[in-house]
Amino acid sequence: MPASRSDFYAVEDLLSVEERAVRDTVRRFVDDEFLPLVRQHFTDATFPTELTPRIAELGCFGPTVPTEYGGAGLNSVAYGVMTQELERGDSGLRSFASVQSSLVMYPILTFGSEAQKRHWLPRMARGEAIGCFGLTEPDFGSNPGGMITRAKRVDGGFVLNGTKRWITNGSIADCAVVWAKLREDESDPKSEVIRGFIVEKERAGFSRPLMHGKWSLRASITSELILEDCFIPEENLMPGTGGLKSPLMCLTQARYGIAWGAIGAAIACYESALDYAKSRVVFARPIGGYQLVQAKLVDMLSEITKAQLLCWRLGRLKDAGEMRPEQVSLAKMNNVSQALRIARVARDILGANGITDDYPIIRHMLNLETVNTYEGTEDVHRLTLGRDITGLNAFE
Amino acid sequence: MKILVPIKRVPDPQTNISVKGDGTGIVTDNVKFVINPFCEIALEEALRIKEQQGGAEVVLVSIGQKVAQEQLRTGLAMGADRAILVLSDDELDAATTAALLAKLVDQEKPELVLAGKQAIDDDANQTGQILASMLDWPQATFASKVEFSGDKKDVTVTREVDGGLETVAFTLPGVITTDLRLNEPRYASLPGIMKARKKELKEIPLAELGVDAKPRVKTHKVSPPPKRAAGRKVETVQELVNLLHTEAKLI
Ligand SMILES: Cc1cc2nc3c(=O)[nH]c(=O)nc-3n(C[C@H](O)[C@H](O)[C@H](O)COP(=O)(O)OP(=O)(O)OC[C@H]3O[C@@H](n4cnc5c(N)ncnc54)[C@H](O)[C@@H]3O)c2cc1C
Numbered sequence: 247m248p249a250s251r252s253d254f255y256a257v258e259d260l261l262s263v264e265e266r267a268v269r270d271t272v273r274r275f276v277d278d279e280f281l282p283l284v285r286q287h288f289t290d291a292t293f294p295t296e297l298t299p300r301i302a303e304l305g306c307f308g309p310t311v312p313t314e315y316g317g318a319g320l321n322s323v324a325y326g327v328m329t330q331e332l333e334r335g336d337s338g339l340r341s342f343a344s345v346q347s348s349l350v351m352y353p354i355l356t357f358g359s360e361a362q363k364r365h366w367l368p369r370m371a372r373g374e375a376i377g378c379f380g381l382t383e384p385d386f387g388s389n390p391g392g393m394i395t396r397a398k399r400v401d402g403g404f405v406l407n408g409t410k411r412w413i414t415n416g417s418i419a420d421c422a423v424v425w426a427k428l429r430e431d432e433s434d435p436k437s438e439v440i441r442g443f444i445v446e447k448e449r450a451g452f453s454r455p456l457m458h459g460k461w462s463l464r465a466s467i468t469s470e471l472i473l474e475d476c477f478i479p480e481e482n483l484m485p486g487t488g489g490l491k492s493p494l495m496c497l498t499q500a501r502y503g504i505a506w507g508a509i510g511a512a513i514a515c516y517e518s519a520l521d522y523a524k525s526r527v528v529f530a531r532p533i534g535g536y537q538l539v540q541a542k543l544v545d546m547l548s549e550i551t552k553a554q555l556l557c558w559r560l561g562r563l564k565d566a567g568e569m570r571p572e573q574v575s576l577a578k579m580n581n582v583s584q585a586l587r588i589a590r591v592a593r594d595i596l597g598a599n600g601i602t603d604d605y606p607i608i609r610h611m612l613n614l615e616t617v618n619t620y621e622g623t624e625d626v627h628r629l630t631l632g633r634d635i636t637g638l639n640a641f642e
Numbered sequence: 643m644k645i646l647v648p649i650k651r652v653p654d655p656q657t658n659i660s661v662k663g664d665g666t667g668i669v670t671d672n673v674k675f676v677i678n679p680f681c682e683i684a685l686e687e688a689l690r691i692k693e694q695q696g697g698a699e700v701v702l703v704s705i706g707q708k709v710a711q712e713q714l715r716t717g718l719a720m721g722a723d724r725a726i727l728v729l730s731d732d733e734l735d736a737a738t739t740a741a742l743l744a745k746l747v748d749q750e751k752p753e754l755v756l757a758g759k760q761a762i763d764d765d766a767n768q769t770g771q772i773l774a775s776m777l778d779w780p781q782a783t784f785a786s787k788v789e790f791s792g793d794k795k796d797v798t799v800t801r802e803v804d805g806g807l808e809t810v811a812f813t814l815p816g817v818i819t820t821d822l823r824l825n826e827p828r829y830a831s832l833p834g835i836m837k838a839r840k841k842e843l844k845e846i847p848l849a850e851l852g853v854d855a856k857p858r859v860k861t862h863k864v865s866p867p868p869k870r871a872a873g874r875k876v877e878t879v880q881e882l883v884n885l886l887h888t889e890a891k892l893i
């Protein structure tokens with residue numbers, strides 16, 4: 247029994263009662279409370295932080311975290327339908343929840359000490375603490391292993407130096423998960439390992455200037471993190487981190503949510519274009535009655551349907567503990583690039599109206615340019631998959 | 643305090659309803675079902691009473707097909723403590739529904755039944771009233787405000803009546819039915835949804851309650867509202883005023 251016209255293969259029926267309930271709750275929140283605000287925030291390049299307590303109350307921060315740390319204990323499919331519904335609202339909203347859940351709460355849960363988990367996770371679930379994830383640097387995006395940011399062991403802790411750029415939530419975060427290289431043995435350059443550190447916003451030598459001039463993901467805060475001889479105590483090192491693999495594990499979690507989220511953005515564009523095509527009369531009839539327009543709409547629905555089934559299967563694999571990161575790469579690469587294509591075609595169907603913010607399409611289209619780039623660009627995932635199937639590394 | 647909240651599974655008021663070709667009912671394929679909005683308001687009020695008073699128990703009841711489990715689970719996710727589903731495949735009239743609820747009141751012994759004033763599918767607006775008379779309990783319908791006395795034995799209810807408000811009071815037990823403006827129901831939260839999985843949902847076959855469920859009211863025909871005729875464009879304001887006067891007879 248499809249719940250909407252964008253569920254052509256009744257993927258709904260493959261969901262459990264709880265998974266459907268999660269979708270319905272988030273859908274209602276987005277429709278009633280988020281969509282009325284997003285246009286203004288997108289225009290002003292602000293995030294509606296006034297909604298943070300509501301998002302927390304609904305349980306959208308770290309929903310898969312176990313209940314003993316304040317999470318809801320949701321499975322991955324339920325998490326996926328949540329990100330899908332959030333991104334049907336706006337990629338900025340989904341990013342806000344993704345960063346907090348997959349890039350901050352996940353590493354603290356996975357790599358953090360018991361004290362770090364007890365301190366941060368319940369606060370983050372309640373929305374009382376917001377986190378950000380600092381991996382990318384001005385000169386190291388697709389190749390984060392080359393990062394320049396360094397941690398140096400000193401008496402009682404570490405001193406951090408370096409600059410992170412393009413950091414979602416940076417300026418509004420209470421703490422940052424910062425990735426930096428640390429020499430286990432100061433005299434031996436080969437002992438250098440990437441480690442994760444929790445840096446509270448109050449730390450001396452830590453500043454978080456807001457980045458300006460984005461024409462994508464405007465309803466989301468993007469910042470630089472500048473660390474200048476920033477001292478943090480020993481207990482802020484996440485003990486379980488070790489090597490590039492640690493941040494990459496976080497990215498796998500976030501990319502999983504993005505693969506679902508892209509479906510939400512695509513559905514918003516498709517439904518808007520479908521409604522428009524059925525009512526806009528040009529020449530003899532509604533444009534939806536012309537073969538060229540129908541072909542476009544059919545193509546959109548086909549891609550949405552494929553993406554839904556891809557994610558559903560990926561989610562079931564993840565919950566069974568059988569998901570491989572390369573499978574996430576395929577879903578992220580495919581779903582986001584298809585969503586971006588759908589948004590562009592939907593924009594075209596609306597003609598001039600398609601470029602205005604009277605419709606959600608241009609906003610999604612602009613957002614999806616970011617989504618196609620961050621968390622591994624479309625081509626970087628292509629290379630990951632190419633390496634996986636050929637056994638030959640084309641990165642370098 | 644124990645509060646019994648009956649909830650009905652109805653088509654989502656947001657969806658477009660179409661009538662079956664033979665006029666025996668509505669098409670239910672591809673229709674999303676939800677908790678009747680008035681029942682949801684009743685549940686919200688019950689949850690607020692529970693939160694204010696502490697120690698209250700909120701028990702949900704639905705009568706219908708097994709699929710109504712989904713609405714009961716939603717109610718449990720909103721915060722109700724447990725649920726009962728009386729299984730019946732047949733359409734039941736208000737009197738039968740009330741008789742079944744009266745049986746459950748005998749079993750559960752709640753101090754309060756909080757129900758929606760009507761279900762948005764058949765708009766009968768009868769179940770609460772019939773139930774109160776069967777139980778010989780006081781009733782307050784169309785509630786827009788519910789307040790308890792300090793000792794929680796008495797309740798004062800503000801009712802929305804034509805052209806104004808009426809305030810009534812009674813000593814528990816009793817029946818209250820809710821109007822639209824009583825409150826704004828919460829959404830089920832994600833943790834609530836997960837907690838609901840572990841809450842009790844008891845199914846009782848209708849036959850076990852020993853109530854004569856033979857319908858006293860039969861639906862003869864369901865027909866859609868007449869199609870609205872297309873509008874007309876007028877050239878001048880004067881013409882519009884004239885037509886409002888002569889044709890529409892509005893002024
Ligand atoms: C709005 C926004 C929010 C972000 N939020 C965060 C955040 O919260 N935390 C964080 O750490 N980062 C964040 N990022 C950064 C993001 O992850 C990076 O932008 C992304 O990894 C790409 O890096 P880059 O921009 O340096 O591009 P580059 O790595 O310079 O890539 C440029 C182009 O080169 C291509 N390319 C790269 N390598 C190869 C190759 N070997 N072969 C062929 N083509 C190649 C890429 O596909 C791309 O098209 C965010 C970015 C944006 C835009």
